[in-house]
Amino acid sequence: MCDVANAGNIPTLADVNRSFSNSTSVEIITQHLKSVLSYAGVELTDAQLAETALSILSSYWYLNLAELCIFFSQLKNGSRGQFVWGSKINNQAIMVALADFCKDRRREIERKESAKIRQDTENGYSRSEMLSKDIVLGTKGIRNTREEAMQSFEAFLKFFPYLPDRYPPEVLWRAWRGDNEALQTIYGDKIPAKEVAEKDIGMYLCNYNIAKSKENEKI
Numbered sequence: 001m002c003d004v005a006n007a008g009n010i011p012t013l014a015d016v017n018r019s020f021s022n023s024t025s026v027e028i029i030t031q032h033l034k035s036v037l038s039y040a041g042v043e044l045t046d047a048q049l050a051e052t053a054l055s056i057l058s059s060y061w062y063l064n065l066a067e068l069c070i071f072f073s074q075l076k077n078g079s080r081g082q083f084v085w086g087s088k089i090n091n092q093a094i095m096v097a098l099a100d101f102c103k104d105r106r107r108e109i110e111r112k113e114s115a116k117i118r119q120d121t122e123n124g125y126s127r128s129e130m131l132s133k134d135i136v137l138g139t140k141g142i143r144n145t146r147e148e149a150m151q152s153f154e155a156f157l158k159f160f161p162y163l164p165d166r167y168p169p170e171v172l173w174r175a176w177r178g179d180n181e182a183l184q185t186i187y188g189d190k191i192p193a194k195e196v197a198e199k200d201i202g203m204y205l206c207n208y209n210i211a212k213s214k215e216n217e218k219i
Contacts, residue, residue: 004066005108013068014061022057028065029053032072039076040084052091060098063105071101150177160205162212176201 004010016025030053037044044052063071074080080097083090149159156173163169167186174182178194192200 004064004070005105005112007064007066010064010066012062012064013057016065017061025057025061026050026053029056029068032068036072036076037089040089042084042089044089052094055091055095056098059095060102063102067105071098074101149173160209162209163205164208172201172205176205 011019013025013028016028030049033044033049033052071080075083075094075097080101081093083093083097145155145159148155150156153170153173156176157163157169160172163172167175171182171185175186176198178198180191183191183197186201187197191197
């Protein structure tokens with residue numbers, strides 16, 4: 001039942017009603033009943049068959065055609081209990097068996113839903129782990145590129161493609177690296193600590209590049 005329980009790609013009795021008519025749904029159920037009764041060696045009048053079929057349709061219209069086949073197969077093989085005594089059938093026994101079948105169906109649907117939630121949760125964790133990994137790798141990549149820019153003027157120009165005209169590019173690079181002469185060119189006599197100057201210049205260049213990139217996007 002696991003593959004067909006509440007399967008959206010299999011028409012239900014209600015779908016048959018909408019597409020054709022109630023009589024078509026009743027006929028489908030009736031044919032199943034006839035097959036089971038023939039197997040049990042019992043016959044019912046057409047009126048009795050129709051009454052039983054209508055009872056099933058009115059209460060279990062949400063069952064799909066595959067589920068219906070499974071139920072009647074189980075009814076035929078006896079796994080849903082006894083419903084024939086001698087030459088008579090117990091309609092109530094059939095309805096009780098169908099009610100029990102639907103309980104099993106509900107449990108199977110809940111199991112599938114729980115499995116899906118569990119899988120979605122695991123996938124969510126996986127996505128979070130991948131995102132964290134990407135962030136870490138991205139941070140490492142920026143750090144490595146920054147170190148290269150510290151060591152190479154060419155790498156510096158790639159790291160900061162936009163530079164202000166106020167100072168020569170090489171002066172900015174040397175000042176960012178902590179060169180005293182370059183720092184004096186930028187700060188004058190009030191040169192901050194090397195670490196402060198590095199962060200100050202780096203932040204200034206980052207903000208400048210972000211602003212220039214946005215300007216270029218508008219063009």
